[in-house]
Amino acid sequence: MNDMVDRISRLPDDVLNHILSSLTTKEVVQTCILSKRWRNNWAFVPVLNFQLDDFDNDCDRLGRFVDGVFQNRGQSCLGEVIYRGRFEDSSHGPSMEWLDRAALLMPRTIWVCIANAFNGVDAPLIIPDSVFSCKSLEHLVLLIQSVPVVTIIRPKSIALPSLQTLELDCLILDDDFAQKLLLGCPFLKSLRVEYCDLFISDISSNVLKKLIVHSCYQYQHMRICCPSLISLSIWSDENSTRIISLKKLTSLVNAQISLNGNDEEMDVNDLPDAQLFSGLSNATSLEFYLGDPDLKEYWKKDITKCRTFKNLKSLEIKAWDMINNFDLIACFLEHSPLLQKLTLKCLSKKENMMIHAEQDVSFLVEHLETVDIHYPKDGMLPIKLMSMLDRRVKTFRNINISSVSS
Known part of the structure; x- marks a missing residue:
């Protein structure tokens, strides 16, 4: 076993750090006891992977460990930050202040998943503004699972010049956020929002290529105008549909659309005219789920405006x-x-x-x-x-x- 450790110790730093990147950060830190060669090596591994399971689901222990890592790690740049935690009780949510320090280390990826253990949790999650001004960030994933109080994200500004993919779950998103996001992310190619409350009337982007809107509750008519969009997926749950209009989807190749659900208090005759089917006329492949008979008469109005599906x-x-x-x-x-x-x-x-x-x-x-x-x-x-x-x-x-x- 000692011979095996010595062989690994003789590997170049970049190779060794690549191997250690596949472990959780707790496992990586534990390697410091192997030899002098390993004592400080953990501080240069480009991936931080914090998993609540490593601490027997003890949120306080995880929190202290995360703080200790950032206090002792130094300023070497990060490639990826992964964090899986949870809301631990009804009085407060997990502290995310460590994300300020993570953003300063210029990561390319931030992946955060927060679940709740008790139904009594009523504290929203606070995401530091520094996350939305990290110039190196290419991929951002925020998954807030099964939290009774949906978290509102309202950064003062968004400036993510390198961001290419964004995934958001169980959040409240409004027009102010959408406008800042699409203006502040000039190279955003892929956007996925799921189980979110959407107070968004417009998604307009000249660069977005993939858009997924799944199981979200729409509060208003939403227009999607994305000339570079190649793939579109819209899937609505029961009692969540508001009308979506599609404009200038000239590059669209694949689309998946679910027309399932309608607010019981909403009169379909009062809904604004939509342009859904006609907005899909350039697609090569279409998948439709026609689930709600109450919307059938309404969608007929859109069908009469349907142009030729010249590429379908x-x-x-x-x-x-x-x-x-x-x-x-x-x-x-x-x-x-x-x-x-x-x-x-x-x-x-x-x-x-x-x-x-x-x-x-x-x-x-x-x-x-x-x-x-x-x-x-x-x-x-x-x-x-x-x-x-x-x-x-x-x-x-x-x-x-x-x-x-x-």
């Missing part, structure tokens, strides 16, 4: 009632001259055999290379849907019908 080659639609959403399917087929693959995923085990006149639309598609129809295992074969497609698609090169597990 792959279309996937998931719905509980595929028959009564057939007019939406028809809209895509009518306006997609290059469509090669159509995938229909029926979620209900029973097919609605009733069809209203307005759903029995008249159109004809010359050919589709592949049509895949999925229906639930132990569910009914979607005979009516197959018949409706057969009457309107002139040629099927391949048609696949299969039952799948829910």
Whole structure:
């Protein structure tokens, strides 16, 4: 064993530090007892990885350890900071003042995950402003999991000239934050927001290439205007949908859209006109989940403005009632001259055999290379849907019908 330690000790510093970067910081610090060669080496490892599990879930011990590391580490630059902790009781949240010291060491990545252990926690998490002015920062991830009081982020300013990716969970985000973010991050390529409360009316960026908005509660109509956007994913939970308009998505290739949920107190007739379907006209691949029947009439208004999907080659639609959403399917087929693959995923085990006149639309598609129809295992074969497609698609090169597990 001593011979093995000696062999490792003879490695160049950069190689040794690279190996140690795969360990948690507690494990790295413990190597100082191996020999004189190792005594201070931990202070130059470019990754700090603080894990609450290393301290038997004792938040106070983790906090003291983090403070000790920064007091003794010196000023060598950081590559990455990882922190996984939690709110420990109902009186206060974890101290994040150490992030001030971390930001001074010019890290490229900051990854913070905070969970809560007790439902009584009512203290918000405070993220120091220095995090939002770290000139070296390329990747920032803030995950605030299962905290009853959602944290508001309101930095005085945002100046992150190197930031490329940003992920935010369980936060309150407003227009002031969005405007500062998009102006202060000139090279931001990827933005993901999940389980956030959004008081945002506009996301406009000339550089953003990937945008994910998942399981967020929208409080107002939101416009997305991103000419360089390549990938878009919007997934709404029940009772969280507000209308989203898409503008100038001229570079869009892939899009995933879920139209699921509607505030029970919201009258769809009072909603502003949206431009969702027409805003997706440049995409090559589209996936849609049509979940809320209350929004069906509303989305019809948008369909009438639908332009040709001139690049669309792959279309996937998931719905509980595929028959009564057939007019939406028809809209895509009518306006997609290059469509090669159509995938229909029926979620209900029973097919609605009733069809209203307005759903029995008249159109004809010359050919589709592949049509895949999925229906639930132990569910009914979607005979009516197959018949409706057969009457309107002139040629099927391949048609696949299969039952799948829910």
